[in-house]
Amino acid sequence: MVVIMRPDAPNEEIIRLKERIEKENCIVNLVQGENCCILGLIGDTTVIDKDKIEANEYVDRVMKVQQPYKKANRLFHPHDTIIDVNGATIGGNKIAMIAGPCSVESEEQIIEIAKSVKESGAGFLRGGAFKPRTSPYSFQGLRLEGLELLKLARKETGLPIVTEIMSADMIDRFVQDVDVIQVGARNMQNFELLKELGKTKTPILLKRGLCATIEEFLMSAEYIMAGGNENVILCERGIRTYENYTRNTLDISAIPVLKRLSHLPVVIDPSHSAGMWWTVEPLSKAAIAAGADGLIIEVHNDPANAKCDGQQSIKPDKFKSLMGDLGKIASIDGKTI
């Protein structure tokens, strides 16, 4: 951590601050620049509160040197993490393909789609039971009934199931019923939920918040890991920008950046990213080409009658042909799909 003092900071205030910081077990190097004085902090600065130092009126700015996350940090864990999901894997040489409808609507629907995506080569089934909707007047999901239907589809196809949790009181049920628990973008900083999930061992697919920085995203992963659950999968799903032709802007650079900063697997959601069915194919191909460990794609057998997100779902035959192309791209990096 580097503390830049204001040019008008009196010497005694600088010394006072230096001594205060040293009490937190850091060594402080004092460097006198041309116009101002700089304090260079050495030691475990993750325990030092940047805001507290910035509250000092003689401090101009504080700059972090060390990343504030530890367990998610590749620096202390150089090898890629491969997450085991009841025998299937996320991370490593096999691309994880997670496919299925936005929301579970009926037994017939979820089983038909599950069979179809499995046939095309998907490794996991997605489907929303609890649905976060912007409007209180929109369909909120089949909830517990939806969970039961997902279990039926798993029984039928053998595909592990991935579904979203929306509140901590459902954790016991999810741990029992679900293979991968998804935390949605809007709950990425629901810290009470993250803490509770940290007490389980179930793999967590953590979606990046709509306007979360890479660092905040990794800090939310850190919340879960610090609690004891290191099975975290990072999912980029488009961020909010000024551009509104697309619903969100897929931050494709997040793939190499996250993989450089962290050892956790990175999965892309090409459906929510732009929010339009006709961009799913090019974005999926781009994600695999850029090194993503997997994709989570909305597939629906009848998008125009889907209860939600029909506009960004692709049909099963489109998914099938896409799988072919993705396999070719993956093979360039020596991966399979």
Place this chain on the structure above:
Amino acid sequence: MVVIMRPDAPNEEIIRLKERIEKENCIVNLVQGENCCILGLIGDTTVIDKDKIEANEYVDRVMKVQQPYKKANRLFHPHDTIIDVNGATIGGNKIAMIAGPCSVESEEQIIEIAKSVKESGAGFLRGGAFKPRTSPYSFQGLRLEGLELLKLARKETGLPIVTEIMSADMIDRFVQDVDVIQVGARNMQNFELLKELGKTKTPILLKRGLCATIEEFLMSAEYIMAGGNENVILCERGIRTYENYTRNTLDISAIPVLKRLSHLPVVIDPSHSAGMWWTVEPLSKAAIAAGADGLIIEVHNDPANAKCDGQQSIKPDKFKSLMGDLGKIASIDGKTI
């Protein structure tokens, strides 16, 4: 709602879509433009799912005419809402001044600050007991002990207390102990929490999410109101933009915009907005000048030792002199402070 068809949409598809929409009790006007056909929908279109229509491959875009919120909408409720908080009010001619520390730290601290802000004219005491922190390694608040200390401070000063809730399992306790329940920016779209709060009657101070649009903000208020609790106070606290000299960018225009679209009171948080103590004064004055119904300000007697947000807290004497200026600005619009 207006549906714009693609130029290549076959006539029979347009007719099919028209008929499908008419089943949802809307009248559909078909207007043939130069290059494409447009459907104009009349009736209660809040029940119609925009995404579902956009899933039709012959639809180019869907544009909403009607605002999707009803209870929060000034159109159906032309007069300003004034919220009663055990005799005190938010909204109307008296500016609501909510002041206090970022977090409750000790009995001495909270009582000293409470007395001081009361003396300067504040009408409400703020103070965090449950703290949402980006890092799992940062101080997470005194939690239930913090709530007890707030109650002591209320007893001592008579000031109603405003504090943040972070999970639905605390609602009963908050309803019993707290005068205004705050929902933080990171939980603005924690829909399960909003639904539960809708079942109470306690006033809710709802903070705008870091990247929530005005419409999404009002839809979150709508969630609470649709549940039966119409005592919602809107709080703008800075949004995330590309500019990072300031922590967030105060969207000052949100004041006139929210007041035009909704009848709910609008409060500004000048502390989190820019995140620096020296911008609190100018932003507070700007907010009152622009027509805000109140302010929620972080005041701390020893910012450099505050357990959080010290860098954006002002000292009691600064708060006192600020109150004087704010009173003069308020009086221009015939308001008091």
Place this chain on the structure above:
Amino acid sequence: MVVIMRPDAPNEEIIRLKERIEKENCIVNLVQGENCCILGLIGDTTVIDKDKIEANEYVDRVMKVQQPYKKANRLFHPHDTIIDVNGATIGGNKIAMIAGPCSVESEEQIIEIAKSVKESGAGFLRGGAFKPRTSPYSFQGLRLEGLELLKLARKETGLPIVTEIMSADMIDRFVQDVDVIQVGARNMQNFELLKELGKTKTPILLKRGLCATIEEFLMSAEYIMAGGNENVILCERGIRTYENYTRNTLDISAIPVLKRLSHLPVVIDPSHSAGMWWTVEPLSKAAIAAGADGLIIEVHNDPANAKCDGQQSIKPDKFKSLMGDLGKIASIDGKTI
């Protein structure tokens, strides 16, 4: 164009507005909704000024139906445009690879790099002579001397040259010396420059502004095309977002979106997008996988001593190996490189 009246708009004002719009040769359909009245405009609405209508105090909002660009619009020009650059092409089945240093530094440097990228298969040479720099104290390019060196490199290798223009007074010189004139992101809305370039016939590589919407980007292309020069190449180079780990955020979705809305070729700049050498490779692969017509890449033989943008330049051997991978990805779509 759809005009939404305010609910309180008096009938005579609606009629007055309707008549005023009809004078501009549009047919106006009046649709009475539940809460407000809507005017649907038919005809060539690109001549109607949205702002003028919104100035009417009884108008709530105006929504455009028709895209405001004509010559750049795929609707009126369904087939992909292929731009001829003295025999080479941009657009079509052969991916255009434009490579070279950020800025021309010396004869030796530009010729060495030109030979090297040609050997690896690049089809065009890039190199900055006039450099837009944020600081007046930074290297501003070799300017006219740089142009001469580019011409030498072209003579030596046969590669057509692409370089940036910064002011209209240089147009004659550029038309004479350069094969493709680049308009930088910061000049995307330098309308006087665009108008003058519209009078030439030289291909223009138009970079998207740092915060230009897709529509504004296409309107800037329209400026050039409306002047008579239809040889415009669109270049996405990263947009500005709240995320600042990367310099900019590559809007990868812009590729399918631009290709759907327009017939012009789309080229990606993976170097400026994230601004870091180690993201160039994954972003290049992603761009080709998503359907880009070409790439413009910074290659430098000694990045650590480059006069600018060294941090985002790759070395010649990296470029060579990248070309191999890109060829494989391109072939999946039946393209060559």
Place this chain on the structure above:
Amino acid sequence: MVVIMRPDAPNEEIIRLKERIEKENCIVNLVQGENCCILGLIGDTTVIDKDKIEANEYVDRVMKVQQPYKKANRLFHPHDTIIDVNGATIGGNKIAMIAGPCSVESEEQIIEIAKSVKESGAGFLRGGAFKPRTSPYSFQGLRLEGLELLKLARKETGLPIVTEIMSADMIDRFVQDVDVIQVGARNMQNFELLKELGKTKTPILLKRGLCATIEEFLMSAEYIMAGGNENVILCERGIRTYENYTRNTLDISAIPVLKRLSHLPVVIDPSHSAGMWWTVEPLSKAAIAAGADGLIIEVHNDPANAKCDGQQSIKPDKFKSLMGDLGKIASIDGKTI
């Protein structure tokens, strides 16, 4: 400047980099942290190219300590700059009120509005002759004829005139005819134009680019000042964010921030900020309350028939009543209007 090395940086590479930097007349302090090594640079680091250092593959990040602008920097020029405009002033205790139509349309129009705003107390007349328009099909201004009409209005009222320049070839004419030359947001980084304006002595009203950071904004001012013209007025006019209910988002915090970082006067444009006539009044009041040195406001006698920006113009009587309120707010800080 602080250079953070990667944890895997070999010692000899660190030494090599240290020596290279020392050749640029900086002293380099080497601090060995827990996981990585840090170089602290002392001296005039504005000449050191951050990008060049970041091109070194063993460098993790470079952080600037010193602001890169000198002439615009309050550090080296502690007192507020007051700009003299032929006897009138911008900066200091008298608020500069610049008012007039978006564009000059006719002799009658400009003279009528000029008289009216003067009567209400405006000190300067604004009016566009050269108009930057997103669409090539929109009204582009009366251009030279517009300049002549502005001169007539000045003759009639005595108000100094402020108008926008769009290309460097017009500078001689503007220097001769105009009192304050405006550089529009879209030309804030038209560096060739800035350099040429730096050679004049005419006051420049420099508008912040739509997505320019505070630092980039001050660097553009620095371009003009470095050329020799220190008469620069900074104008915040709204930035581009994800929120699109308003056309732009007024960055009200920019007022205290710019005034802390720089000695140059700060003027706010409340018309372009949100882009709607009904937000002009609250935003104007907020700007003065937050400490702005002036306002530039669009006033039109017939907004609904204005040739541009009618939707964000206020009428003369509204301007008059606004002036009254602004005077009261200004007086709280001991200023006049």
